[in-house]
Amino acid sequence: MALQKYPHRLILENRLEALAQINPWLERGWNEYELPNESLFEVALCIYEATANIIMYAYQVPDGYSKAPEPIARVIEISLILHDDAIEIKIQDDGYDFNPLMTPERKVAQTISEASLSGRGIPLLRGFSDKLSYQRSGGYNQLSIIKSLKVRVASPQ
Amino acid sequence: MEIKTSVISADITMVSLTGSFDATGADIVDLEMRKVARSGVNIAVDLSDVVFITSQGIRILMMTAKIANASNKKLVLIGPKPPIRKVLAIMGVDKILSIYESVDAMAGNGRL
Structure with a gap:
């Protein structure tokens, strides 16, 4: 069950410049709910990569x-x-059907010449989150990212 | 994101990055790093003041390393903070590029 009455929410236009709004927005929510600092970087990165995709x-x-x-x-x-015991990030967009979790696993390169220049966003999302799920519903792509918290979150007053 | 370049020896140029290494301002960093790589020197990228890195930042590092590699030069990374280092590890960048704790550690190694 969610602890807060209303989710902390951000609406972005679909342009790359809008990504700059993610970190300040997330930091505000993080401070408001007194979440542990060590998870902030990883959650910010997950949101950034998913949204950029x-x-x-x-x-x-x-x-x-x-x-x-x-x-x-x-x-x-x-x-x-x-x-x-966790935070959840829900990302919803009204784009065409796009399931980022269908991206095949990338082979780890051993040399510079083998290294791929693209397809790094989803492995980062997988690497830093604890659970990912996707659904298409009502014309929307809906991605859920779960990040477990090591300490229990205090209920907001 | 800020970028500064400085020549630290005859064939090593240091590129120091500060701030968030993501899509914002990536074009300028990309252009500057390609320019350094095409000048045919080894490149030491100082990441010690980088507070955030995304796949876009890693793409630029790999692209620059590929250009340097084409003229038998190297790109090495210096001083990434633990969260940045974790991103590099998840992406397998640490298997491809050398990472040093500091400029002194790089110099102590005797070579890049």
């Missing part, structure tokens, strides 16, 4: 989707939800 891919018309209705609002909604 949405901006780069979810609004590109996929192959074979020429007749799909175009996204209207083109906004991304990010919510921070407190649970008693």
Whole structure:
């Protein structure tokens, strides 16, 4: 069950410049709910990578989707939800069907020439989160990122 | 993100980055690092004042390392803080590029 009555929420336009709003927004929520500092960096990185992927891919018309209705609002909604032993980040966008978790695992390169220059965002998201889930519902992509907290979160007054 | 370059020896140029190494301001960092790499020197990237790094930042490091590698030069990383180091490890960057605690540690190694 979520601890706070209303989630801490951020609405972003689907452009890369909007990513700069994530850290200040997250820090405000972190301070408000007195969350442990050691998790802030990792959660910020998860949100950043997931949102950057949405901006780069979810609004590109996929192959074979020429007749799909175009996204209207083109906004991304990010919510921070407190649970008693974890925090959950929900990211919802109105782009085309885009499941970031379908990205295949990347092979770890051993030399500079083998190293890939793309496809690093989702491995980071997997590496720093404890549970990821995706669903398509009502015309929205909905991604849930769970990060366990080592200490219990105090209930906000 | 701020970027400063300084020549520390005949064939090593130091690139010092400060702030968040992400998509914001990445174009300028990308351009500057490519310029250094194309000048045919080894590159030491000082990450000690970097507080945040994303896949975009790592992409720029790898691209610069590839350019340096094409002229048989190296790119090494200096002084990443623990969270940054963890990102580098998850991405397998530490298997490809040498990471030193400090400039002194790099110099003590005798080579890049």
